[in-house]
Amino acid sequence: AQSVTQLGSHVSVSEGALVLLRCNYSSSVPPYLFWYVQYPNQGLQLLLKYTSAATLVKGINGFEAEFKKSETSFHLTKPSAHMSDAAEYFCAVSRSGNTGKLIFGQGTTLQVKP
Amino acid sequence: GAVVSQHPSWVICKSGTSVKIECRSLDFQATTMFWYRQFPKQSLMLMATSNEGSKATYEQGVEKDKFLINHASLTLSTLTVTSAHPEDSSFYICSAGTSGTDTQYFGPGTRLTVL
Numbered sequence: 001a002q003s004v005t006q007l008g009s010h011v012s013v014s015e016g017a018l019v020l021l022r023c024n025y026s027s028s029v030p031p032y033l034f035w036y037v038q039y040p041n042q043g044l045q046l047l048l049k050y051t052s053a054a055t056l057v058k059g060i061n062g063f064e065a066e067f068k069k070s071e072t073s074f075h076l077t078k079p080s081a082h083m084s085d086a087a088e089y090f091c092a093v094s095r096s097g098n099t100g101k102l103i104f105g106q107g108t109t110l111q112v113k114p
Numbered sequence: 115g116a117v118v119s120q121h122p123s124w125v126i127c128k129s130g131t132s133v134k135i136e137c138r139s140l141d142f143q144a145t146t147m148f149w150y151r152q153f154p155k156q157s158l159m160l161m162a163t164s165n166e167g168s169k170a171t172y173e174q175g176v177e178k179d180k181f182l183i184n185h186a187s188l189t190l191s192t193l194t195v196t197s198a199h200p201e202d203s204s205f206y207i208c209s210a211g212t213s214g215t216d217t218q219y220f221g222p223g224t225r226l227t228v229l
């Protein structure tokens with residue numbers, strides 16, 4: 001079985017500050033891990049993914065995440081927040097390979113204050 | 115990049131009627147499509163997985179006779195909500211992927227409101 005826990009349903013940062021969104025996973029098999037962003041009334045856009053290659057993954061819009069097996073974590077970071085980063089962020093896990101079904105975390109709302 | 119569209123983007127219907135939502139992969143062939151529903155301020159819950167030419171696989175608790183899924187071609191899957199009720203009001207999102215790859219591409223979603 002697989003599951004994802006996102007710590008903090010709401011994160012607020014100032015523009016220019018570090019963004020840290022936490023994600024811990026549980027998986028009985030080697031996982032694939034994903035971060036998606038959702039803007040209001042829109043679908044999901046892939047930010048980045050870990051698929052058993054490099055543990056530090058760089059994505060779009062300056063985001064990156066590090067896979068830490070010992071901590072079962074895949075936290076999302078960005079050095080400097082921008083107002084346009086305000087959105088809902090979802091961490092997801094799937095079984096490796098073959099477009100496996102995604103299990104999503106509860107989501108974290110990122111608020112960016114001017 | 116891979117683009118997935120959904121139609122309609124929003125729909126309002128009366129209780130008891132049926133509504134069909136289309137999901138299309140515009141620039142790639144999707145061997146697998148997924149249907150999710152999302153309630154306000156909540157996460158996405160997988161409803162079913164459909165493979166082209168096969169019957170959909172429904173998640174536990176999802177009524178297959180109420181949520182009819184057809185994946186007749188490699189670029190089109192449809193979700194029909196039959197005899198809709200107000201509790202079916204939700205945001206329905208599809209995603210599409212290709213066998214052998216690890217990424218799903220999401221559609222923009224369909225907002226269903228049942229009066």
